Amino acid sequence: MDTEKKAKDRWREAYEGRGERDAEFSTMSGVPIKPLYTPDDVEGDYDDKLGYPGQYPYTRGVYPNMYRGRLWTVRQFAGYGSAAETNERFRYLIDHGQNGLSVAFDMPTLMGLDSDSPLSLGEVGTEGVAVDSLEDMEKLFEGIDMGEISTSMTINAPAHVLLAMYVVAAEKQGVPPEKLAGTNQNDILKEYIAQKEWLFPPEPSMQVFKDMLVYATEHMPRWNTVSISGYHIREAGSTAAQELAFTLSDGFAYVEAGMEAGLDVDDFAPRLSFFFNSHIDFFEEIAKFRAARRIWATVMKEKYGAKDERSLLMRFHTQTAGVSLTAQEPYNNVARTAFEALAAILGGTQSLHTNSFDEALALPTEEAVRVAVRTQQIAALETGVTNTIDPLGGSYFVEALTDELERQAYDYFKQIEDMGGVVRAIENGFQMEEIAEASARYQREVESGQRHIVNVNIYEPKDESDVETHRVDPTVSEGQVKRLKELKERRDNGRVEECLEAVKKACREGENVMYPTIEAVRAYATVGEISSAMQEVYGTYRETPVI
Amino acid sequence: MADTIRVVVAKVGLDGHDRGAKIIARALRDAGMEVIYTGLHQTPEQVVEATIQEDADAIGVSILSGAHMTLLPRIIDLLKENDAEDVLVFCGGTIPKEDIPKLKEAGVGEVFTPGTPTRKAVEYLQGQLVG
Numbered sequence: 001m002d003t004e005k006k007a008k009d010r011w012r013e014a015y016e017g018r019g020e021r022d023a024e025f026s027t028m029s030g031v032p033i034k035p036l037y038t039p040d041d042v043e044g045d046y047d048d049k050l051g052y053p054g055q056y057p058y059t060r061g062v063y064p065n066m067y068r069g070r071l072w073t074v075r076q077f078a079g080y081g082s083a084a085e086t087n088e089r090f091r092y093l094i095d096h097g098q099n100g101l102s103v104a105f106d107m108p109t110l111m112g113l114d115s116d117s118p119l120s121l122g123e124v125g126t127e128g129v130a131v132d133s134l135e136d137m138e139k140l141f142e143g144i145d146m147g148e149i150s151t152s153m154t155i156n157a158p159a160h161v162l163l164a165m166y167v168v169a170a171e172k173q174g175v176p177p178e179k180l181a182g183t184n185q186n187d188i189l190k191e192y193i194a195q196k197e198w199l200f201p202p203e204p205s206m207q208v209f210k211d212m213l214v215y216a217t218e219h220m221p222r223w224n225t226v227s228i229s230g231y232h233i234r235e236a237g238s239t240a241a242q243e244l245a246f247t248l249s250d251g252f253a254y255v256e257a258g259m260e261a262g263l264d265v266d267d268f269a270p271r272l273s274f275f276f277n278s279h280i281d282f283f284e285e286i287a288k289f290r291a292a293r294r295i296w297a298t299v300m301k302e303k304y305g306a307k308d309e310r311s312l313l314m315r316f317h318t319q320t321a322g323v324s325l326t327a328q329e330p331y332n333n334v335a336r337t338a339f340e341a342l343a344a345i346l347g348g349t350q351s352l353h354t355n356s357f358d359e360a361l362a363l364p365t366e367e368a369v370r371v372a373v374r375t376q377q378i379a380a381l382e383t384g385v386t387n388t389i390d391p392l393g394g395s396y397f398v399e400a401l402t403d404e405l406e407r408q409a410y411d412y413f414k415q416i417e418d419m420g421g422v423v424r425a426i427e428n429g430f431q432m433e434e435i436a437e438a439s440a441r442y443q444r445e446v447e448s449g450q451r452h453i454v455n456v457n458i459y460e461p462k463d464e465s466d467v468e469t470h471r472v473d474p475t476v477s478e479g480q481v482k483r484l485k486e487l488k489e490r491r492d493n494g495r496v497e498e499c500l501e502a503v504k505k506a507c508r509e510g511e512n513v514m515y516p517t518i519e520a521v522r523a524y525a526t527v528g529e530i531s532s533a534m535q536e537v538y539g540t541y542r543e544t545p546v547i
Numbered sequence: 548m549a550d551t552i553r554v555v556v557a558k559v560g561l562d563g564h565d566r567g568a569k570i571i572a573r574a575l576r577d578a579g580m581e582v583i584y585t586g587l588h589q590t591p592e593q594v595v596e597a598t599i600q601e602d603a604d605a606i607g608v609s610i611l612s613g614a615h616m617t618l619l620p621r622i623i624d625l626l627k628e629n630d631a632e633d634v635l636v637f638c639g640g641t642i643p644k645e646d647i648p649k650l651k652e653a654g655v656g657e658v659f660t661p662g663t664p665t666r667k668a669v670e671y672l673q674g675q676l677v678g
Contacts, residue, residue: 064589069650104622107560107561107562107612108561109563109638111561111588113561119561119588119590120561120588121614121617121618121621122548122560122612122613122616122618123560123561123612123613123614126612126613127562127612127613191563194563195563196563196565196587196588197561197563235564235566236564236565236566237566237569237570245642271575323566325643325661326661326662327660327661327662328660328662331619359641359644359660360641360660360661361641361642361644361660362613362641362643363613393617413589421601436569439566439569439570440569440570443570443574443665446664447664452661455662455665456664458663466644469643469644472613487567542586543587544563544586545569545585545586545587546569547572547573547576547582547584
């Protein structure tokens with residue numbers, strides 16, 4: 001022991017004698033990093049803190065065999081234009097062996113607006129597919145057996161309306177809700193915190209969440225009602241610790257909502273899943289993923305009394321950081337995305353979306369998407385990183401950083417709890433202020449040259465190369481608005497009115513709003529009509545902007 | 548021209564990506580300008596109304612939804628209709644390079660793409676509006 005001490009002292013002296021280059025030695029979130037980590041930096045017992053993959057507390061992975069059993073799923077998010085165009089794309093993907101679809105909706109749909117709303121100007125079908133009514137949902141899945149595929153729908157504020165449309169479109173194909181597999185994002189809390197696409201104030205939004213959770217728990221055993229998302233929180237400029245803490249505290253709020261609605265925690269917790277960002281600070285990201293698994297398992301078991309092992313497993317999807325991409329010399333983004341993808345893989349993700357190099361400029365071209373997919377395949381099949389489980393487990397540095405992120409997350413949980421919970425904290429603007437502060441700090445560090453971004457504040461590009469960008473067909477909007485107008489003339493408008501009244505009644509009287517929403521959708525009431533009807537009862541929301 | 552530059556920072560379109568708008572609002576404020584941040588989901592009509600009410604010298608539009616070719620010319624037209632075409636319009640966000648000349652032709656003063664240091668926007672406004 002003495003000789004070891006001496007060796008460490010000798011190294012310390014030698015290190016100080018040599019000096020350091022002029023650089024910032026901290027993570028991008030501001031965690032100071034020591035020059036060397038040794039066994040002295042790792043606390044606690046191996047079995048308690050790390051254990052084995054597929055065993056509590058799951059620090060090393062959620063499955064016993066991880067990537068030696070099955071590689072992560074390559075899941076690229078896509079969609080634009082009309083339902084008919086996206087349907088063509090889906091059929092192409094299915095013909096080429098894909099059995100999971102991932103639907104991107106356009107901005108009006110995400111905001112619960114119809115294509116003919118004045119607010120939808122210029123946004124119909126540009127960032128995703130436009131869906132106004134059941135008719136569009138039927139077209140989206142025409143010729144596709146909805147009982148055979150799994151569908152991920154990135155939809156939040158009006159998620160109950162889109163879920164209702166999915167259920168009725170399937171019913172028309174003869175497929176009952178019990179057979180439907182998939183996920184809707186439906187994480188409304190992170191909308192208030194970061195993505196900012198909402199319909200109602202937080203409290204009634206949580207009521208709608210409960211209604212969906214109860215409906216899906218009773219009728220849709222293969223459906224994931226929520227994908228609890230840190231991605232958007234990070235893109236809004238948060239630190240890694242804030243992403244971890246705010247995402248998990250949202251997750252716990254959903255668990256509490258389910259229990260308040262009278263469900264047993266083990267009836268729904270196994271179907272909760274997560275969605276994280278993988279940013280550019282390599283080890284910090286890996287530590288974040290490992291800490292997330294350990295915290296989730298610990299709190300689910302100890303605080304919420306989950307008994308089913310599946311309730312303790314944090315399964316997650318990861319997307320590389322869009323915000324890390326630069327418009328300058330866009331080909332460099334291939335390298336950034338590859339490092340971020342590697343961090344997600346070493347962090348044990350279940351599925352992965354790699355961004356395309358041209359996404360600081362526009363939606364990606366097909367060629368750019370292909371490079372992004374190939375990046376994952378190269379990582380999976382050429383680099384050898386999948387040969388053993390959690391290869392960085394036991395690294396003095398990675399374990400110390402995992403502990404540090406965990407500590408910071410618990411600090412935030414305490415602050416949020418002291419404020420009266422997640423919804424109260426949102427109403428106080430707490431998470432938004434923390435994120436705005438972190439985002440401004442990082443920007444200052446970049447602008448002062450304390451942190452470097454290649455081609456942005458160091459090695460500035462002299463001669464910018466052009467890349468070809470993707471264009472969206474500008475006629476989509478006209479076609480969509482025309483079809484919507486025709487539908488409104490053709491359908492039984494008396495029946496639509498009755499159904500919208502029933503939706504409002506359920507909102508007023510605290511009945512499960514999923515059932516009248518399904519009937520309204522069946523009568524071809526639109527996303528915008530159902531959303532406005534509910535806003536009449538629940539009110540709208542406007543945040544106090546924090547700068 | 549008043550001594551202090553007054554800028555409306557506007558987030559138009561339906562997307563909620565407000566990191567850039569907040570960063571630029573802070574940077575302009577730190578540079579001594581008076582900043583009015585509109586918050587999210589603003590229509591061109593609301594932005595122009597705020598600009599006129601606040602008697603602002605410039606509008607900084609943050610847009611990442613892909614609707615820039617529709618919404619920016621609309622803001623400029625509305626300024627003209629309200630005899631406020633002297634208000635300087637600049638913008639930032641995910642804007643393809645080939646759209647930049649078209650936007651400038653439509654009357655946008657400057658376009659800042661991702662990664663531009665905020666001091667460039669500060670210098671630009673000072674250069675255009677002071678002296």
